[in-house]
Amino acid sequence: MLRFIVRRLLVTIPTILVVISITWVLIKLAPGNFYSGEKPLSPAVEKSIREKYGLDKPWYQQYGKTMWTIVRHLDFGTSLKYEGQSVNTIIKRSFPVSAAVGILAYLLALIVGITAGSIAALKQNSKWDYTSMALAMLGISVPNFVLGPILVLIFSLGLYWLPPARWEGFPSRNLILPVLTLSAIYMAYIARLTRAGMLEVLRSDYIRTARAKGLSERDVVLKHALRGGLMPVVSYTGPALAFLLTGTVVVERIFALPGLGNYFIQASLNRDEPLIIGIVAFIAITLLFMNLLVDIAYAYLDPRVRYQ
Amino acid sequence: MATEKKPEHDELIHIGPEMAVAEADVHPDEAGAFVRGTSLWRDAWRRLLKNKLAVFGLVVVIVVTIASIIGPTVIEHTFGFTPDFIPASNPKLTRSMPPFKGPDNEFSWLHPMGTDNAGRDQFARVLQGGQISLFVGILSTLVSLLIGVSYGAIAGYIGGRIDNVMMRIVDVLYSLPYVIVVIVLLSMFRSQTPRGQLTLLFIALGSVSWLTMARIVRGQILSLKNQEFVLAARATGVSAPRIIFRHLVPNTLGPVIVYATLTIPQIMLTEAFLSFLGFGVQAPLASWGSLAADGITNIAVFPWQLIFPGATMALTLFSLNFLGDGLRDALDPQMRTV
Numbered sequence: 001m002l003r004f005i006v007r008r009l010l011v012t013i014p015t016i017l018v019v020i021s022i023t024w025v026l027i028k029l030a031p032g033n034f035y036s037g038e039k040p041l042s043p044a045v046e047k048s049i050r051e052k053y054g055l056d057k058p059w060y061q062q063y064g065k066t067m068w069t070i071v072r073h074l075d076f077g078t079s080l081k082y083e084g085q086s087v088n089t090i091i092k093r094s095f096p097v098s099a100a101v102g103i104l105a106y107l108l109a110l111i112v113g114i115t116a117g118s119i120a121a122l123k124q125n126s127k128w129d130y131t132s133m134a135l136a137m138l139g140i141s142v143p144n145f146v147l148g149p150i151l152v153l154i155f156s157l158g159l160y161w162l163p164p165a166r167w168e169g170f171p172s173r174n175l176i177l178p179v180l181t182l183s184a185i186y187m188a189y190i191a192r193l194t195r196a197g198m199l200e201v202l203r204s205d206y207i208r209t210a211r212a213k214g215l216s217e218r219d220v221v222l223k224h225a226l227r228g229g230l231m232p233v234v235s236y237t238g239p240a241l242a243f244l245l246t247g248t249v250v251v252e253r254i255f256a257l258p259g260l261g262n263y264f265i266q267a268s269l270n271r272d273e274p275l276i277i278g279i280v281a282f283i284a285i286t287l288l289f290m291n292l293l294v295d296i297a298y299a300y301l302d303p304r305v306r307y308q
Numbered sequence: 309m310a311t312e313k314k315p316e317h318d319e320l321i322h323i324g325p326e327m328a329v330a331e332a333d334v335h336p337d338e339a340g341a342f343v344r345g346t347s348l349w350r351d352a353w354r355r356l357l358k359n360k361l362a363v364f365g366l367v368v369v370i371v372v373t374i375a376s377i378i379g380p381t382v383i384e385h386t387f388g389f390t391p392d393f394i395p396a397s398n399p400k401l402t403r404s405m406p407p408f409k410g411p412d413n414e415f416s417w418l419h420p421m422g423t424d425n426a427g428r429d430q431f432a433r434v435l436q437g438g439q440i441s442l443f444v445g446i447l448s449t450l451v452s453l454l455i456g457v458s459y460g461a462i463a464g465y466i467g468g469r470i471d472n473v474m475m476r477i478v479d480v481l482y483s484l485p486y487v488i489v490v491i492v493l494l495s496m497f498r499s500q501t502p503r504g505q506l507t508l509l510f511i512a513l514g515s516v517s518w519l520t521m522a523r524i525v526r527g528q529i530l531s532l533k534n535q536e537f538v539l540a541a542r543a544t545g546v547s548a549p550r551i552i553f554r555h556l557v558p559n560t561l562g563p564v565i566v567y568a569t570l571t572i573p574q575i576m577l578t579e580a581f582l583s584f585l586g587f588g589v590q591a592p593l594a595s596w597g598s599l600a601a602d603g604i605t606n607i608a609v610f611p612w613q614l615i616f617p618g619a620t621m622a623l624t625l626f627s628l629n630f631l632g633d634g635l636r637d638a639l640d641p642q643m644r645t646v
Contacts, residue, residue, distance in 0.1 A: 015480050023492055030496035141626035143577055145584045145600055146618030149607050157608050245485060250581060254604070264488070265585055268495035276492060283485045 001299065005292070012288045019284040020070065020277060024063060027273050034080055034271040053080075066277070076278030081270045087278035090263055095282070098259035100170055101251060102244045104179045106237075109186035114226075114233065116187075117194025121229070122221065124199065132191060139188025144247060148181040148254040165256040178255045182247050186240055193236055198229035231302055238294045245283055352562075355638035362634020368627035372620070376438030383432045390432070421616040424602065433594055434617050440595040441621065444510050445576035449568050451514025452575075456521025457564060461552045463522070464529030475526065478519050486516040487578065494587040502593040509588050513575050524567055528560040562639040569632035573625040580621060596621040 035041065035049050050056045054065065069075045076087035116136070120129040155177060156164035163174045201207060202225055210224045249261030256262075260279060267275035356362055384390050421430035463474040490512045499505040532538065533556065541551050580597030582588035589595045594602075596617045603614030 011480065015484075019484060019489075022489065026489075026492050026496050137626060137629055138622075141573070141629055142622040143580055143584075143597075143600070143618070143625075145581065145597070145604070146614065146622060149604050149614050150618070153607060153611055245488070249491075250584065253585065264491070268491055268587070271496070280485070280488055280492065283488055287485055 001296075004299075005296070008292050008295070012292065015288060016281065016284050017067070017071075020067070020281050021063075023277050023280045024066060027271075027276065028059065028062075032271075034273055070277075070281065076281065077274035079267075079272055079275045081267075081272045081275075087274050090275065091260065091278060091282050094258055094260045094263050096170075097167060097257055098245075098248045098252065098261060101175065101178050101182060101257065101259065102248050104175065105183035105247075106186060106240065106244060108179060109183040109190050110233075112183075113187045113190025114194050114230065117191040118198055118221070118226065118229070120191065120195045121198035121202065129195075133195070136188040136191045139184045140192075142184070144181050144185060145250050145254060147184055148177070148251060151177050151181060152254075165254075167257045167259075174255075178251045178257060181254070182244070182251045185247070186244070189236065189240070190233055193232040194229060197232040198225060201225050201228040204228070227301065231298070234294065234298055234301060238291045241287060241290045245287070352635075352638040356634055359634040359637060361630045362638070365627035365630035365634065368623060369631060372438060372624050372627075373442060376435050376442060379435035380432050380439075383429070383435075387429075389429055421612065424613055425606065425610075430613065430616055433599060434596070434620050437594045437596045437599050437617060438620065438624070440506070440589055440593055441576050441579060441597070441624075444506070444513065444579045444589075444595065445572045448510040448513040448517065448575045448579070449571045451510065452518040452521055452571060453564070453568055454518075455515065456518035457525050457557060457560075459518065460522035460525030460527075461529050461557055461560075464526035465533055465548065465552050465556060467530075467533075471526075475523075478522055482519055487581075490516060490578075490582070491585070491587055494582065499590075502590040505588070505590050506593065509579065509582065513578060517571060517575055517578075521564070521567055521571070524563050525557075525560050528563060529556050532556055532559055566632060566636040566639055569628065569635050573628040573632070576621075576625060576628075 033055075035046070041049070047056075054062055057065075066077075069077065074088075076091075079085050079087055079090060082090065116132040120132045123129055152164045155162045162176055164177070166174055168174050206228075207220060207225055210220045215224075245261070248259055249265060251257070252259040252262040253265065260283070263275065264279045266272070267279065356366075380390065421434060424430055424433065459474065459478075463471045493512050494505075494508060497508060499508055529552075538551060538555060541555050546555070576596075579588055579595060580600070583595045583597030584601045586598075586601065589598050591598070599617035600614055600621070603610075603612075603617060606613055
């Protein structure tokens with residue numbers, strides 16, 4: 001197990017460097033510059049800007065300097081548009097917002113999805129099964145940028161129950177609509193995965209054994225079937241986290257939340273190079289470590305999985 | 309001697325294992341043509357037709373596709389306006405009237421989905437947006453198909469260390485936040501022309517969505533490559549690329565078609581997401597995502613500007629997903645999982 005973790009870490013670190021390098025190359029290859037605006041700058045001003053940001057140096061020196069500060073100090077530099085703010089501060093401030101929405105959404109999706117999926121599997125081909133699977137298909141098909149505004153339309157503009165947008169600290173009513181919007185598609189996927197996993201497990205020999213030795217249906221389902229039936233859900237968590245991050249981009253946009261995704265979009269539109277690189281690197285690091293955690297959890301949950 | 313007989317062997321091998329069994333069904337007039345009979349495909353088609361939801365999906369997809377392709381032209385010929393026609397005479401408020409109401413508030417089918425802020429007919433715009441959305445979805449899927457099938461087939465057939473390295477690369481790419489990289493790509497290389505941006509969009513989408521396809525094809529190839537017909541082909545001196553693309557890949561078509569059908573809605577969703585954020589299609593072109601993005605600004609006053617493009621898109625994705633599920637059940641009854 002330890003060897004597996006060490007080996008994965010050895011792959012993870014170069015991967016992160018590659019992601020940062022790809023982003024850097026994309027930014028440098030792109031035509032134009034972050035300082036070029038509507039009006040052309042006078043050559044003297046342009047020269048001083050280029051000197052200030054080290055753009056007059058050859059590309060390998062720029063690349064080397066960027067990578068070195070990142071690797072050596074985990075420092076992504078200062079934002080070009082949010083003046084006087086370091087990229088690290090912006091990430092530190094905005095990540096908790098995204099994490100709060102994302103984690104709540106995934107938890108909600110797990111609870112609802114697993115419940116619905118298990119019921120659908122236990123009562124296969126009943127009306128419960130068909131209803132929850134049709135709803136799940138709907139959840140997969142309705143884009144979150146359509147669902148979010150419709151929820152706002154109903155609950156904020158129609159019924160006046162919930163605030164339509166803005167961030168007001170962690171436990172607040174403002175979070176309900178963003179979390180619902182974000183979790184819909186994961187609920188749907190998890191329900192489908194749970195149903196499929198449970199259907200397969202319920203037919204397996206060890207469930208027959210459990211029933212044969214006289215366990216109550218409750219124990220058979222909760223103690224034996226769920227553990228095996230949820231394996232697809234566990235392995236889905238890795239990719240889900242990736243999509244959760246992109247999902248938050250839209251949700252933060254719709255509900256005007258000051259999260260990582262919103263800053264990332266702003267940075268891309270403003271061509272705020274250090275901020276783009278910083279957020280991409282941060283997301284890549286989070287994602288790769290979460291994937292590692294998922295793999296470790298997998299090995300603990302499923303005794304048949306052995307990593308070398 | 310072996311070289312003289314090669315074409316004959318080749319023909320035999322082309323038929324493949326499951327087709328050879330069906331030889332008894334060959335009608336005299338069909339002899340020599342590709343053997344059909346009770347083939348895998350006809351069986352699958354019959355099973356698909358039994359699945360009501362899949363048939364519903366198929367019908368909706370066909371209707372939406374045809375409507376998107378010919379709709380704007382038909383509207384232009386019957387009512388005389390194009391999707392980007394902005395009426396000059398109507399005052400702004402009546403132009404934004406709800407659906408089914410004409411300028412004098414009487415019932416009218418003139419704008420069944422209402423109009424947008426500029427007075428453009430929403431129905432025509434949704435149909436035109438459908439063209440772009442479907443086009444991007446299908447073309448990007450083809451790009452991902454091309455890359456994924458070749459990559460997976462080559463890795464699976466060669467095997468050994470090369471396979472190991474190739475699949476490791478896929479594993480690593482899997483864990484990357486690719487949508488984030490696509491956003492960087494699209495925003496940095498923002499094209500000056502809408503057409504250029506569209507090209508950039510489908511290349512970007514296609515080149516990041518081939519990973520699962522590569523895995524599926526590799527798995528299929530691994531199970532196929534030790535079968536007799538491959539051995540026979542190799543024994544008669546067929547080259548490796550020919551074995552891969554003429555003998556192995558055609559046998560993986562079932563899962564490939566199923567997965568491609570399920571990739572289209574995924575890519576359309578990503579395209580809509582990118583267009584919604586303003587990185588995808590650019591005006592004057594529109595896709596369902598960019599129409600929804602336009603609609604969201606007026607949601608409190610003119611909610612239908614969001615609801616109609618959104619609902620059309622959801623219905624299409626819903627149908628494509630059902631069709632994909634149905635195809636999977638039909639083509640591979642053992643694969644009935646998610």
